[in-house]
Amino acid sequence: MEKTNQTLKRGYLICLFLALTIWSMATTSGSGPDEAMKYDICNYIASHGKLPDGTDPALRNPIWGISYGFTPILSYMISGVFLKIAFLFTTNAYWLYVAVRFTSVLSITGMAYLMFQIGEYLFQTNRSRFLFVMSGTLLPQVMYLGSYLNNDSFALFTIAWIIYAWLRGRDRHWDWKSCILLGTGIGLCALSYYNAYGYLLMSIPFFFISYWKERQIEGEGKRTDMHRMFRMAAVIAIVAILLAGWWFIRSAILYDGDFLGLRTTDKYGEMYAQPGFRPSERPTPYHQGWSWYQMLFTSGWLRTSLISFIGILRTCDWSLMGRGYLGIGILFLAGIIGYLAGGWKRKIFSSDRLLHITFLICMVIPCGLSIYYSFYSDYQPQGRYLMPMLIPFLYFVTTGLTLVLEKIPQKVNRMLYGGIYMFFILISAASFYYVHALI
Numbered sequence: 479m480e481k482t483n484q485t486l487k488r489g490y491l492i493c494l495f496l497a498l499t500i501w502s503m504a505t506t507s508g509s510g511p512d513e514a515m516k517y518d519i520c521n522y523i524a525s526h527g528k529l530p531d532g533t534d535p536a537l538r539n540p541i542w543g544i545s546y547g548f549t550p551i552l553s554y555m556i557s558g559v560f561l562k563i564a565f566l567f568t569t570n571a572y573w574l575y576v577a578v579r580f581t582s583v584l585s586i587t588g589m590a591y592l593m594f595q596i597g598e599y600l601f602q603t604n605r606s607r608f609l610f611v612m613s614g615t616l617l618p619q620v621m622y623l624g625s626y627l628n629n630d631s632f633a634l635f636t637i638a639w640i641i642y643a644w645l646r647g648r649d650r651h652w653d654w655k656s657c658i659l660l661g662t663g664i665g666l667c668a669l670s671y672y673n674a675y676g677y678l679l680m681s682i683p684f685f686f687i688s689y690w691k692e693r694q695i696e697g698e699g700k701r702t703d704m705h706r707m708f709r710m711a712a713v714i715a716i717v718a719i720l721l722a723g724w725w726f727i728r729s730a731i732l733y734d735g736d737f738l739g740l741r742t743t744d745k746y747g748e749m750y751a752q753p754g755f756r757p758s759e760r761p762t763p764y765h766q767g768w769s770w771y772q773m774l775f776t777s778g779w780l781r782t783s784l785i786s787f788i789g790i791l792r793t794c795d796w797s798l799m800g801r802g803y804l805g806i807g808i809l810f811l812a813g814i815i816g817y818l819a820g821g822w823k824r825k826i827f828s829s830d831r832l833l834h835i836t837f838l839i840c841m842v843i844p845c846g847l848s849i850y851y852s853f854y855s856d857y858q859p860q861g862r863y864l865m866p867m868l869i870p871f872l873y874f875v876t877t878g879l880t881l882v883l884e885k886i887p888q889k890v891n892r893m894l895y896g897g898i899y900m901f902f903i904l905i906s907a908a909s910f911y912y913v914h915a916l917i
Contacts (some may be wrong), residue, residue: 483604487594490608495587495830496613501581501625501910507571511862512546516554517627519546523558524565531732532739543750550725553632557581578627585631586624590615592638593869598760599645600873601880605895610876613809613869616902618789618802618909619656619861630862633674634869636667640677641869644836648688652710660685661714665721670736674866676843679801680836685711687832700858704750757855758764764854779852779859787861789909802905809879809898816878826877 508514518537522530532547539545546554557578564577590611597607614620640663647656664678668775689707730737747757763773776778780791788806817826826834834916848863879898883891 486604486608491587491590491594491613494590495583497906497910498583498586498621498624499580499623502583503576505575505579505625505909507575510628513575513627516546517575517578519551519554520557520561520627522547523555524561527729530556530864533732533744538746538750541752541755543747543752544743546680548733548743548746549631549672550629550669550722552666552725553581553585553629554578554627556632557627565685566594570671575627579625579892582626582628582631585635586615586620588636589631589635592635592642595642596638597646599649601876605892606876606880609895610872612899612902613875614872616906617806617868619787619865620868621909622789623862623865623908624716625899629671633667634669634865635676636663636670637674637866638869639663640667640681644681644684644688644833647685651692652685652689652707654710654713657713658717659769661717662721664718665715668718668722669725670844671866673844673847673863674739676840676866679843680840681714682833683696684836685714758900760856762854763852763856768853770849770853774849774854775858777857777859779849779857782859783848783861783864786859788863790861802908804819805901806905809901810875812882813875813878816880816882817874818878820881821877837873841867841870 492639496791497911508517517568519530522534522537523570529551530545530547532545532549534545536546537545537547540684543636560577560580561574564574566576593611593614594607597610601607601610610769620634642659643656643663647660650656660681664681667678686707689710690703726737729739733739733742736742744757751757768777785803788803820826844864848860848915851863852858883894886894
C-alpha cells in the first residue's frame with residue numbers, strides 16, 4: 479500500500495510539473511503582471527554576470543520610474559542562470575521567457591512535494607493528504623503563478639519549506655538537521671517576498687515554545703536544556719544570516735541605509751514616474767478620505783481579493799467562470815464550517831494550540847499587509863498578495879472536510895473524495911483553456 483501511495487505521489491508531481499511547463503510555454507511573452515519589468519532584471523544578470531543596482535536607468539520603468547532591483551530578487555537570480563543557458567541556444571524572445579519562467583515551474587512543483595511531506599505530519603489518511611495538496615497546487619491562481627516570472631511562486635515554496643521544518647523539528651526534538659533546515663528556509667524566504675515575512679517572525683515563538691514544551695514533557699534538566707535550546711537557536715540564526723544577510727548589507731550600502739529598499743523605491747517613483755503615477759499622486763482610499771469599511775466593502779476590495787485568491791488570471795483582466803468560483807467557494811466554506819463545528823467537538827484546536835495559533839497569525843499577517851498597502855500606498859485588491867496564507871488556510875479547510883467526510887459511509891466517502899479530486903483537475907484544465915483561448 480505504501481509503495482502504491484509513493485508511486486501516486488511521484489506521478490502527481492510529474493504531471494504537475496508537465497502541466498506547469500506546458501502552461502508556461504503557452505503563455506504570451508511578457509503577459510504576466512509586470513513580467514517585462516521582472517525579465518529586465520533576469521536579462522541584466524544573464525548579460526552582465528552581476529547583480530543590478532535598482533537605481534540603474536536601464537532597468538527603470540518609464541511609467542512608474544522604478545525597477546524591481548531594490549527588493550530581494552533571489553528567484554530572478556535563479557531565472558537569470560536559466561536565461562544565461564538559454565542564450566547559448568537562442569535569442570528568440572519566446573524561448574527566453576520560457577527559460578526565465580522555469581523557476582516558477584520548479585517552485586510550485588517543489589511546493590507540492592513539500593506539501594506532501596507536511597501532510598504526513600498533519601493528516602492521518604492519504605486521501606486527506608492528496609486533498610490538501612491538490613486543493614493547493616491545482617488552484618487556478620497557484621497554477622498561474624507557476625506559469626510566469628514572479629516572486630510569489632518562490633515565496634510559496636519557501637513557506638512550505640519553513641512549515642515542513644517546523645513540523646519536522648518539533649517531531650524530532652529539534653535535532654541539528656531540522657535546525658539547519660529551518661535556517662535555510664528562513665534565509666530563502668527572506669530573499670523572496672516581503673509579504674511572506676510572517677513566517678520568519680512566527681518561526682521564533684514556534685521554535686522556542688515547541689522546544690521548551692517537548693523538553694518539559696521529557697523532563698530533562700533545565701540548565702542543560704536551556705543551553706541546548708539557545709545553541710540550536712543560534713544554528714538557525716547563523717544559517718539564515720549566512721544565506722540572506724549579504725543582500726540586506728548590500729542594500730544598506732547602496733541605498734543609504736535603506737536595507738529593505740522600500741524607501742528608495744518610493745523616492746525614485748517620486749523622481750522619475752510620469753505625472754499621475756507618482757506615489758504621492760496615487761488615488762488611494764486614504765487620499766480620497768475613505769473609511770476602512772468603504773474600501774473593504776463598498777469598493778469591492780474584499781470580494782475582488784477573495785475571488786482573485788482563487789484565480790483572476792492572465793493580466794488580471796478577466797475572471798474564471800462563475801460556477802468554478804462557486805464550487806471552490808462552497809468547498810472552502812464547507813471545510814471551514816466543518817473545522818469549526820467538528821473540530822470544537824473533537825477538541826482539535828486544544829490538542830495543538832501552538833500550531834493552530836501560529837497558522838492563524840500567519841494567515842492574518844498577509845491579509846493585514848495587503849489591506850494596509852491598498853489603503854495607504856496603492857489600491858490593489860489582488861489575491862496573490864494573500865497567497866502566503868494558502869497552506870495554513872488549506873490545513874483548516876482539509877481538516878474540516880475530513881471531519882465531514884468521515885461521517886459518510888465508506889463507499890460514498892471514496893466517491894466524494896474522488897469527485898473532489900476530479901473537480902480540481904477539471905477546474906485547473908478549464909482555467910488553462912480559458913486563459914489561452916484569449917491569447
